[in-house]
């Protein structure tokens with residue numbers, strides 16, 4: 001079976017972990033600081049513009065907390081994402097506002113954000129997601145938001161190394177959050193990184209991840225233990241070095257898939273936005289024949305996945321709060337048609353050919 005995801009780890013990571021274990025410093029230490037600096041620079045930011053944390057979810061929680069919004073304040077976001085994007089809003093007693101997505105990219109657009117902010121000036125922040133590894137219209141969104149005094153947190157959990165107009169994601173918004181979960185373009189097992197342009201907010205994030213204290217036992221704000229371990233940082237430093245090659249491999253696999261699948265009347269292949277570098281965390285096709293195609297591919301030894309089978313407002317926790325009535329025709333339609341095919345760097349050339357043949361042999 002060709003798996004839908006598989007981490008790409010080697011002897012470099014093994015050696016780095018062994019070194020940390022031998023050093024005796026397992027919790028946060030110089031390795032974590034080095035990883036933060038390297039990651040910030042990778043995003044085109046100064047070396048102190050990144051805060052490592054224990055996961056993408058904790059990073060989002062911290063980022064939203066750092067905004068200091070009052071209970072009940074509204075935060076605009078996408079309904080078509082992993083649940084963590086919206087949960088970090090709910091967690092602080094804030095109100096997520098969901099708008100519909102673009103049918104081609106499955107992401108909220110700058111035009112949609114502008115219309116929503118103008119329709120409801122009480123919205124205080126926006127959290128767009130660079131979905132599947134494709135940058136959203138982040139420059140335009142930040143312009144639209146900042147013109148209205150609204151802050152932006154980029155959810156970069158799926159888009160390490162993606163860029164819009166040559167500018168890396170994670171360096172455009174006030175804050176940005178990456179995930180290093182095992183299936184992501186680079187991994188630390190579990191882990192996350194907060195980056196961004198807003199130094200004051202980043203500074204708050206840095207203390208929140210460490211019990212709200214800059215100095216031991218001087219807790220100046222509400223904080224938690226969301227620190228990254230040195231073991232995770234050591235893996236992260238190796239993975240970051242490999243990331244450009246890993247992303248190139250994903251892009252090559254994606255290009256081969258698109259070439260091989262073009263012209264199938266019942267299948268829509270993913271498009272790269274103009275001026276963008278899509279890093280294909282997921283290669284997602286759209287089809288009205290998803291259940292039968294998925295079964296056929298499984299029979300051909302090809303794993304697939306559905307990201308996402310439900311819009312966030314329809315998840316029981318949100319539906320119980322009345323969100324299921326939000327009108328989201330495009331996003332709800334996408335939940336019925338999207339299908340992710342294997343694209344990760346551990347899929348060989350023959351594997352990609354197998355995927356193409358398997359899709360082409362399907363008769364709807």
Ligand SMILES: Cc1ncc(COP(=O)(O)O)c(C=O)c1O
Nearest residue numbers: 055056057082084157179180181
């Ligand atoms: C868009 C998005 N946001 C947030 C997260 C949460 O990251 P983590 O799993 O590291 O907590 C994920 C992870 O899958 C994600 O895909």
